[in-house]
Amino acid sequence: MVNLVENGAIVRSGRPIGLFGGGEISSEDVNLVLSRVTSAVAADSGAAALIDSGQIPDVVIGDFDSLAAEYRAQIPDDRLFPIHEQDSTDFDKALRSISAPVVLAAGFLGARVDHQLVAFNTLTRLQDRPCILLGACEIxxxxxxxxxxxxxxxxxxxxxxxxxxxxxxxxxxxxxxxxxxxxxxxxxxxxxxxxxxxxxxxxxxxxxxxxxxxxxxxxxxxxxxxxxxxxxxxx
Missing domain, CATH: 3.40.50.10240 (Thiamin pyrophosphokinase, catalytic domain)
Known part of the structure; x- marks a missing residue:
């Protein structure tokens, strides 16, 4: 069971949660994660990969500066959770808002090196939020x-x-x-x-x-x- 906005977390579950980013991500990545989780959360433009795969995200978290209007229009308003501060990345905003035994995250590795580095930084700063980053060849x-x-x-x-x-x-x-x-x-x-x-x-x-x-x-x-x-x- 997934509960929304409970005890300070936007998403809370006793099972794995899938988190999708706007970086390098394939339909295989999306399907692999979706087959292993109870809920699909998007970090801002990560919603596009889900929608392109035929899945409307259960929750979208971020500052909404990169989610294209045509994708945002397909998501019910009650699934949108904006966090407008600019001192953290959308990955940080989303991960700190999820309470789960583990998060499986795709779309945060590959492409830009600076994005990968800040993802690694987030993993260690949010040390109480277990998260596995899925890459093309590695986790x-x-x-x-x-x-x-x-x-x-x-x-x-x-x-x-x-x-x-x-x-x-x-x-x-x-x-x-x-x-x-x-x-x-x-x-x-x-x-x-x-x-x-x-x-x-x-x-x-x-x-x-x-x-x-x-x-x-x-x-x-x-x-x-x-x-x-x-x-x-x-x-």
């Missing part, structure tokens, strides 16, 4: 306190810190134990899974990048509640 998510996954031996597991972080791993070719990862220092890209692996992180700020085929595993990990969850950042 990206903010690493929770702990996660257990299984990939084929040799598949890539990349770890990129946006803050100084430490942690432990089991089942990676190059363990991260006793390492300090930081954005202007050591990073953990192009590691490899040996099969089943575990990550434990001492604090928020680490992005995990996995093959796109891991989407369902990661989604189920967040739904299981066994990952733990970072608290909201103060301020």
């Amino acid at each position: 990206v998510f903010h690493t929770p306190p702990r996660i257990n996954l299984e990939l084929a031996a040799g598949e890539t597991v990349s770890l990129f810190p946006l803050r100084r972080v430490t942690g432990r791993s089991d089942g990676l070719e190059w363990p991260i134990d006793d390492l300090v990862l930081e954005p202007d220092g050591r990073v953990g890209t192009s590691n490899r899974a040996l099969g089943a692996f575990t990550l434990e992180v001492d604090g928020p700020g680490l992005l995990t990048i996995l093959p796109r085929t891991a989407l369902d595993q990661v989604t189920q990990a967040f739904l299981s509640g066994q990952t733990g969850r970072w608290p909201a950042r103060a301020g």
